[in-house]
Amino acid sequence: MTQNQGSPARELTGRELATAIRTDAAERAAALAARGRPVRLAVVTATDDEASAWYVRSIVNAAGKVGIECEVADLGPGAEVGEIRDRLEALSADEWVSGIILQTPLPRGAKLEDLASSIVPAKDVDGANPLSLGRLASGLPAFAPATAEAVVRLLDHHGIPLSGRHAVVVGRSTVVGKPAAHLLLDRDATVTVCHSRTADLPAVTSAADVLVAAVGRIGLITPDHVRPGAVVVDVGTNQTEDGTLAGDVDPTVATRASALTPVPGGVGPVTTALLLAHTVQAAESLA
Numbered sequence: 001m002t003q004n005q006g007s008p009a010r011e012l013t014g015r016e017l018a019t020a021i022r023t024d025a026a027e028r029a030a031a032l033a034a035r036g037r038p039v040r041l042a043v044v045t046a047t048d049d050e051a052s053a054w055y056v057r058s059i060v061n062a063a064g065k066v067g068i069e070c071e072v073a074d075l076g077p078g079a080e081v082g083e084i085r086d087r088l089e090a091l092s093a094d095e096w097v098s099g100i101i102l103q104t105p106l107p108r109g110a111k112l113e114d115l116a117s118s119i120v121p122a123k124d125v126d127g128a129n130p131l132s133l134g135r136l137a138s139g140l141p142a143f144a145p146a147t148a149e150a151v152v153r154l155l156d157h158h159g160i161p162l163s164g165r166h167a168v169v170v171g172r173s174t175v176v177g178k179p180a181a182h183l184l185l186d187r188d189a190t191v192t193v194c195h196s197r198t199a200d201l202p203a204v205t206s207a208a209d210v211l212v213a214a215v216g217r218i219g220l221i222t223p224d225h226v227r228p229g230a231v232v233v234d235v236g237t238n239q240t241e242d243g244t245l246a247g248d249v250d251p252t253v254a255t256r257a258s259a260l261t262p263v264p265g266g267v268g269p270v271t272t273a274l275l276l277a278h279t280v281q282a283a284e285s286l287a
């Protein structure tokens, strides 16, 4: 990998890729609607988390543009596990619902891995059911979590090679870190996964050719964590005190990395577009 000679990192934006994915999804959704099978996405949320609310608004907005009907079931942060499960089961059985996403974070005591078992795999457009994740890890067809897929699709789109490269993922959640590691492995990267108990994080991340930050802490990744010339993907979407969006990667990393995904405008828009594309794909399979 070439060293960054002090010039600012190339911006790996996600907006054009997101537009291309949405355009394709819109054509396919229109074809289904013309056959009397409108595409419908159900969003189930039980949190007042700001990043999640931001995502839900972005899904509703983008679905409208793509011609996907979107219903939001906001059960509130006090929702009981049984109530969430019942809703997921009802949506799974509803023949007019093509795709289902359960937002994280969930209320205390509720586990995504557990609840997502109630999303039938054919409609599991954010790949949260353990069956979907198991299939993904086994190299079998399954919906990948949209964010994890957005990471590799964004790298592909910008021509960043992964085969034989050392990819380091910081974060091991079921929604992002773990599935991203599987998708990077599928592209023949050598993958290391870090988390809150990783000893000497900067030493591990400094070995990365491609560094993926999916933690949820503003500015956790500083130039000390980054090898000169590395490619950095910032998945973090954190609310700042003044209401703007900030990533996990400190902006000063741009002086050291060769390429960096912006927040906003990087992984986020691709995530939303892929969720809709998965929903259309689910509708096509169910039609």
Ligand SMILES: NC(=O)C1=CN([C@@H]2O[C@H](COP(=O)(O)OP(=O)(O)OC[C@H]3O[C@@H](n4cnc5c(N)ncnc54)[C@H](OP(=O)(O)O)[C@@H]3O)[C@@H](O)[C@H]2O)C=CC1
Pocket: 051, 104, 147, 170, 171, 172, 173, 174, 175, 176, 177, 194, 195, 196, 197, 198, 201, 214, 215, 216, 217, 220, 235, 236, 237, 238, 267, 268, 271, 272
């Ligand atoms: N752009 C997009 O499309 C999306 C963005 N996001 C954003 O990505 C971020 C991560 O989301 P998500 O995976 O759901 O978050 P989680 O809180 O579920 O997971 C965070 C992970 O980061 C690890 N971690 C926490 N602190 C540290 C630390 N100091 N050093 C190293 N690792 C640490 C945790 O480790 P441990 O397992 O040990 O607790 C955990 O594995 C958030 O900002 C979220 O808003 C999420 C989904 C989509």
Ligand SMILES: Nc1nc(=O)c2c([nH]1)NC[C@@H]1CN(c3ccc(C(=O)N[C@@H](CCC(=O)O)C(=O)O)cc3)C=[N+]21
Pocket: 051, 052, 054, 055, 057, 058, 101, 102, 103, 104, 105, 126, 128, 146, 147, 175, 237, 245, 263, 264, 265, 266, 267, 268, 269, 271, 272
């Ligand atoms: N089951 C589940 N899957 C998720 O993927 C998931 C989740 N739960 N809970 C919440 C987080 C957060 N998240 C975001 C996705 C896109 C933007 C996004 O599109 N952001 C825009 C800015 C906002 C906008 O322009 O509307 C951007 O980065 O450019 C933000 C946040 C997904 N998450």
